[in-house]
């Protein structure tokens with residue numbers, strides 16, 4: 001393979017992916033459009049989680065806290081006559097980021113299982129809060145009755161209540177997230193995160209302030225989880241406690257393990273597989289989680305690098 | 321000239337056990353110094369205090385006249401003290417060059433660059449290539465460290481340390497577990513680096529033969545206390561040192 005070939009190849013992949021996402025609505029029905037929208041939102045959520053898990057080596061079991069915070073703040077504003085969708089959404093993302101900074105500050109001191117348990121604890125705390133604080137959160141019913149304003153200003157605005165329009169909005173958010181997170185993981189900062197994951201003792205004795213980097217990673221992850229949460233609330237026209245439930249925290253974990261934590265797109269592939277498996281199995285049974293478990297266990301045992309990770313590994317071995 | 325490192329009365333207790341007891345010593349700038357002692361003497365514990373892994377129970381550590389006692393590892397590293405570990409400590413699944421790049425980024429305080437690709441940074445790559453060349457690791461630059469020989473892995477760790485441009489380097493048994501050829505190569509390298517650069521090297525060893533040829537000054541640690549200090553010749557003649565080593569090991 002020549003040099004120009006190898007540098008053009010990824011560009012080709014990006015162009016193909018972009019074209020597919022843009023053209024998809026012309027060939028599929030509304031149901032699949034909605035499903036793909038949800039897959040992309042959860043893909044953003046899983047990618048944000050993997051900055052922490054795959055790149056920084058921190059397994060968070062409370063990532064739904066920031067997803068939920070983004071969702072609730074956005075939903076609160078939209079159910080209280082906020083005139084601007086952008087404003088509601090950005091406030092949601094800001095709320096998620098601030099929450100992540102505080103939770104992260106208190107959590108990143110700890111390692112491994114202790115970190116996992118502490119983040120799980122914080123996640124449960126936010127769930128109870130949403131459940132109990134009825135006047136603000138709507139309790140177990142959640143926040144409903146969202147009024148979704150047009151996106152943009154005056155003549156340059158679109159109504160996003162149509163699934164197609166919202167699909168394209170989510171495509172834009174998804175691509176932007178992918179691009180930014182990809183740049184971050186390949187930057188100096190990203191390389192330092194990986195070295196912390198690989199060997200935090202060596203990193204510390206190399207002059208790296210582990211806590212500061214972990215906190216930065218945690219906050220960025222919280223930011224993008226907030227993006228996913230805000231998009232999800234608008235998509236669902238509501239924010240409910242299930243957004244904050246620990247099983248929602250488990251979703252990006254499962255998706256990432258399914259797709260592969262050590263490849264950038266692993267979590268995206270994982271979220272596609274997750275929805276695919278869910279929708280096939282729920283056609284036959286309601287207790288789909290049991291079947292998902294039955295599929296996951298052999299996957300984790302035989303494909304510890306995830307589906308995408310294993311495929312890329314095979315390709316590498318064949319070519320090199 | 322003031323010593324680059326001055327340690328006063330350093331003591332470390334683990335519960336009731338005294339791993340290091342009242343050790344005072346100095347390392348002069350540019351003078352290759354060794355801390356020797358049999359296994360369990362307290363050498364690693366001593367280095368752990370110098371490099372900030374844990375604070376001493378009592379005593380003081382001065383680096384270039386500054387009190388660094390109890391400072392955390394990353395701060396001590398940023399001040400200019402680098403260290404290697406007795407058990408090889410590198411960024412395992414990363415490539416050799418990535419190992420060096422991480423240390424270079426840390427050294428330049430460039431970790432807050434969130435957007436420019438690290439592996440395409442010409443300036444850092446050039447610096448990294450120079451370090452790899454000085455260690456003879458150039459052919460392995462893009463190889464994951466898992467594929468390297470044991471001796472080369474230990475060289476990668478030296479590379480990480482050098483990338484921080486430290487003024488004082490602590491090497492904890494740099495030849496531990498090496499074959500005789502690897503040991504010779506490592507000793508030659510340390511000798512070379514000590515001569516060619518401004519960096520001061522301070523290393524530990526349990527095998528005295530290794531250090532006699534390169535050190536200017538030797539401290540002997542025995543059961544946590546300093547037993548002797550002096551030039552290699554003086555140490556070789558010292559009867560107490562001979563006794564501590566049971567006579568057998570000093571034939572350098």
Ligand SMILES: Nc1ncnc2c1ncn2[C@@H]1O[C@H](COP(=O)(O)OP(=O)(O)O)[C@@H](O)[C@H]1O
Pocket residue numbers: 334339357358359360361362363364365366
């Ligand atoms: N973290 C620790 N906790 C308890 N005991 C320790 C610890 N680190 C070292 N020791 C003990 O201190 C003594 C000195 O160990 P060490 O400093 O590793 O010696 P050396 O490096 O000279 O072989 C040993 O008896 C060891 O078991």
Ligand SMILES: [Mg+2]
Pocket residue numbers: 363364365406492493
């Ligand atoms: Mg030791």
